[in-house]
Amino acid sequence: MKTSEAFKIMVIDDSKTIRRSAELLLEQAGCQVITALDGFDALAKIVDERPDIIFIDVMMPRLDGYQTCALLKSNSAFSAIPVVMLSSRDGLFDKARGRSVGSDQFLTKPFSKQELLAAIRTHVPGFAA
Template sequence: MDANFSDLKVMIIDDSKTIRRTTETLLAKAGCTVITAIDGFDALAKIADTKPDIIFVDIMMPRLDGYQTCALIKNNSEFKDTPVIMLSSKDGLFDKAKGRIVGSDQYLTKPFSKNELLDAIQTHVANEAVD
């Protein structure tokens, strides 16, 4: 599966520079335009300007965590339909359930593979782009 994601804008919200850099490299190779944010506040400031097609958000972040960030995105009428994928190093049922409550579309456990990342994009966004 080597889909071409050249028109897709993907936002990565993670306080880990390593995760941001790794994910950005992977997605850029797949043709995505990548917007990175270091936390929820940073992301919310950038979302309106960049209008990403899909957002990956880490759960454990300072100031505004992934759940709060996801809830704020989903409560905004302009971005409520933007897929939000939660990223977490915890693979707990509670975390997944809480993610669903705030409106996340999927949950990936770290460390995630390149394929998991691209599959998530394929599932939530690429289908709409391919006519």
């Protein structure tokens, strides 16, 4: 069983504020946090880091959250990594589109520390922070 420090959490968001706040919340819980600016930035880091779970913003330049999630879920090497979509829009269409590309959960911004940790507990076996 991993200690919470061994858990690698990736946060992909083009907002520095969102990346930084998620990073602080997750580091307080003892996680190792990897951040990325967008889907392109994230893909190389995912190959190197193999995160336990990925939080990804829906609306980003270059490669958005839906496209990035679809790429990950269609690749057998990464398809088992849980993906939680983050969006300031919580409409039915956005959630349905997230499910259609394989996301495991949808969180609406602004999110709380409890929501982030609950998502990790739900999708990452052995996480207890």
